[in-house]
Amino acid sequence: MIRDAGPVPAVRGGRGPRGRPHSRDALRNLCQLVQDMTTIALDLDDTLVDTTRVLLDWFEARTGRRLPDEKLATYELGADAAETDALVAAFHADRMDREIAALDGAAEACRQLATSGFRLVVVTSRKAEISAHTIDLVERCFPATFAEIHSIGYTADKAVTLRDLDVALFVDDHFRHVAQAASAGIPSILFRDLPWNRNRAWPHRAADWAEALALGTALLRAARNNVEDAALLRRGSSIFQRSG
Numbered sequence: 001m002i003r004d005a006g007p008v009p010a011v012r013g014g015r016g017p018r019g020r021p022h023s024r025d026a027l028r029n030l031c032q033l034v035q036d037m038t039t040i041a042l043d044l045d046d047t048l049v050d051t052t053r054v055l056l057d058w059f060e061a062r063t064g065r066r067l068p069d070e071k072l073a074t075y076e077l078g079a080d081a082a083e084t085d086a087l088v089a090a091f092h093a094d095r096m097d098r099e100i101a102a103l104d105g106a107a108e109a110c111r112q113l114a115t116s117g118f119r120l121v122v123v124t125s126r127k128a129e130i131s132a133h134t135i136d137l138v139e140r141c142f143p144a145t146f147a148e149i150h151s152i153g154y155t156a157d158k159a160v161t162l163r164d165l166d167v168a169l170f171v172d173d174h175f176r177h178v179a180q181a182a183s184a185g186i187p188s189i190l191f192r193d194l195p196w197n198r199n200r201a202w203p204h205r206a207a208d209w210a211e212a213l214a215l216g217t218a219l220l221r222a223a224r225n226n227v228e229d230a231a232l233l234r235r236g237s238s239i240f241q242r243s244g
C-alpha cells in the first residue's frame with residue numbers, strides 16, 4: 001500500500017553515489033546505478049490527472065457560474081484565498097476525486113517509466129489533510145506504479161522536496177514549481193498548454209504525455225552524460241596529479 005510521506009525531512013548527509021572518485025569498473029557500476037535508481041517526480045493535478053475539468057463542472061453545478069480563464073490563471077475560485085480554500089475543501093468533501101481520471105497517455109507513460117526501472121514519486125501541493133483522497137486517486141488511476149506520494153501543501157517550495165528526494169527529472173503544469181526546481185538544478189518540464197502557464201516562456205515544454213516521455217528521456221540522457229563526463233574528468237585529473 002502506497003503511503004503519503006509528506007515533505008521530506010531536512011537534508012541528510014550523503015547524496016547518493018554521485019561525486020565520488022571512481023575506478024573504471026566503479027564508474028561503469030555507477031552509471032548503471034544512476035540509471036537504475038533514478039527518481040522521477042511528477043505533479044498530480046492537471047499533470048497526471050484531469051482535476052480542473054472536474055473542478056470546473058462541480059463549481060458550475062454548485063454556483064451556476066463557469067469560471068473564466070483569467071480566474072483559473074491565478075487559481076482564484078473564490079473572492080479571496082479563504083473562500084478558495086473553502087471551495088477546494090468542499091470539492092474534496094463531496095468526494096469529487098472519484099470523478100477525476102488519468103489524462104490521456106499518462107498511465108501508459110508512467111507504466112513505461114516504471115517498468116524501465118525508474119522510481120516514480122508524486123510531489124503535489126495538495127494538503128496533507130486530504131491525503132487519504134490523494135492516495136485513493138493515485139492508486140485508482142495508477143495502480144502499483146508510484147513508490148511514494150508527497151503532499152507538501154500550497155505554499156511549500158517543491159524544489160526543497162525534490163532536492164531531498166534526489167530527483168533527476170520533474171514534470172509539472174505550474175510555472176512556479178518548474179522554475180524553482182530548475183533553479184535547484186533539476187531538469188524540469190512545463191506540462192500542457194493551460195490558462196495558468198501558456199504565457200510563460202520555458203525551454204522544455206511538453207503538450208502531452210507522448211511529448212513529455214520523449215523530452216524527459218532526452219533530458220535524462222543529457223544529465224547522465226554530464227555525470228559520466230564529470231566522473232571521467234575527475235578520474236583524468238587524479239591520474240594527471242599522480243603522474244605529475
Ligand SMILES: [Mg+2]
Nearest residue numbers: 043045046173
Ligand atoms: Mg498541477
